[in-house]
Amino acid sequence: MAFRNKPSPFDCIIFDLDDTLYPSNTGIGAAVKKNIDLFLMEKCGFSQSKASTLRVELFKSHGSTLAGLRALGYDITAEEYHGFVHGRLPYELIKPDIQLRNLLRSINQRKIVCPFSNLNLVNLKLLLFLVYIFNFWDYFCYC
Numbered sequence: 001m002a003f004r005n006k007p008s009p010f011d012c013i014i015f016d017l018d019d020t021l022y023p024s025n026t027g028i029g030a031a032v033k034k035n036i037d038l039f040l041m042e043k044c045g046f047s048q049s050k051a052s053t054l055r056v057e058l059f060k061s062h063g064s065t066l067a068g069l070r071a072l073g074y075d076i077t078a079e080e081y082h083g084f085v086h087g088r089l090p091y092e093l094i095k096p097d098i099q100l101r102n103l104l105r106s107i108n109q110r111k112i113v114c115p116f117s118n119l120n121l122v123n124l125k126l127l128l129f130l131v132y133i134f135n136f137w138d139y140f141c142y143c
Contacts, residue, residue, distance in 0.1 A: 012111070021100065066081045083104075
């Protein structure tokens with residue numbers, strides 16, 4: 001395995017979070033969808049059947065449900081939306097991943113985590129703590 005001794009041409013590695021740094025089968029993705037549907041019902045007044053359909057339509061047409069709601073004229077702050085959607089996720093379903101921790105420890109480059117899910121910084125750090133890899137990051141960013 002001679003490639004292991006060669007220096008990397010990269011000075012940093014950027015990691016996504018969702019279904020990348022924790023397994024996709026945790027149920028977090030399904031819980032996000034459920035919470036978005038609840039937001040659409042409780043905060044915007046849509047029926048349950050309309051909420052599920054609208055969530056998908058807005059994501060496809062605007063890149064996110066929040067962007068779609070804003071395009072439709074809803075005055076919703078990112079903090080309100082993300083607090084509702086991400087603030088009640090079942091984070092206890094995410095367990096420490098020693099294998100991932102050891103892999104990250106073996107990477108010499110700077111490590112940046114950037115959740116492309118629009119997760120806020122507080123919940124990002126909580127997730128990384130739960131996966132037992134909080135201390136490996138040189139930089140946190142969120143989109």
